[in-house]
Amino acid sequence: MGAASGHLLAGALPVMSVAQEAEHEVAWESLFAPDIGLAIWTLLTFLTLLFILGRFAWKPLLGALDAREKGIQDNIDEARNQREEAEKLLARHREQLAEGRRQAQAVVAETRAAAETLRKELEARAREETQAMLANARREIERERKAAVEAVRTEAVDVALAIASRLLGERLDADRDRQLVASYIDDLTESEGALA
């Protein structure tokens, strides 16, 4: 049958008629020959190849791929962990910063309050001192004025007595006259109030 198909192919074309007469025939039946020897060769070759490649090609290759994939995964995991860690740190730093700022503000406020208190205290003390000094001065002035008035009054009595004795031509008894004049002046003072 195989040989016939070969001739069929040849017969389809006119030039082939010459070749058809050739003695030799193509062994087409060997196309489907159950060649056990070749099967054994194939099996042995394939199994050997499978063993050798499995050991020297696929094992290192797949191992390297696995290792690289694992490495990449590890890197990703590590990066994620580090980012989380960094975020945590950042949050803590922010918190600490805010805390510090709050504390600083508290310190400033406290200081300001203390300064204010101090200022008020000093002011009050200063005012008190001023008041005291003023009061002192006033008292001094009053005292001086009173002394002055007394002096003027004494001098006035003497002057008045002198004038009066000269006018009356007689010497008045010193003490009695003095009292008289003083009372006179007192009356005068009460009625006029100018020298009071």
Next chain:
Amino acid sequence: MTNAYQEHGAAQEAHAGEFDLGEMLGHHILNSTEYELPFIGPVHLPHWPELAVGGLTIDVSPTKHVILLLLGALITAAFSILAGQRVARAAAGRAPSGLANAIEAVVVYFRDDLCKGYIGHGYQRFVPLVLTLFFFILTMNLLGLVPWGGSATGNIVVTGTLALVTFVVVEVSGFLSLGFRGYLRTIFFVPPGVTGAMKYVVLAVMTPVEFMGKFLKPFALAIRLFANMTAGHVLIFSVLGFIFLFGNYAYIRWLIAAGSYGLVSAILLLEVLIAFIQAYVFAMLTAAFIGLIRHPH
């Protein structure tokens, strides 16, 4: 079993000047006891004494497809091991290079989207198998597009043996993860809700279907890869053959040659795509079958 493969070299010499398209196709597609090397010509492969195993005599002499099989394995091993070392080095801090990146991208896709996606829990054990299937089949497919090359995957015995590996892995992993009773349920299955006499009807109908399905899946796997590779090569060499078929016609032969050249270039690009797709489909379906039996219904 004695080797019935023809030897084309001698035949070609004897019929120089004449062109036989069928012979050319057979020469490029069928297995052979000789391998044609560039500049040297056909090299006879050694014939080893046949092995007698319990009534069977097995010829394990190297053939063209055995050479291509081994060459494919060597290239796959060289590239994969190199890429494995480079990726391992890249993971250790060195900048990865082009080859390592390309194979790494494929490996990651197969691991995550196919194995993890289809097989689920415990998928790690199956990743090397799926990867080896893909790169080995891909290399053998691509070897068929190289001058003086050929596709071992264009041989049904090679694809059938690879499918057998898939079949064994699928059934054994199913048995191991489901246990004896669970595994039996992948053959004798009654959908929940079916009771009474219907149960036996369903069993009678479904058991042969389920049982055949176990073998049909890898069978389809083997046929699909073999047929795709063989069809691609038949197409390429047929279109190339037009050049020689019309070689005796004046003028028109130049037109035919130019047309064939353009068409074959386009088909070759398509074949590169198919080489990738078929290798991917084989590996993907292997992962899917493993996933299916471990998570039944």
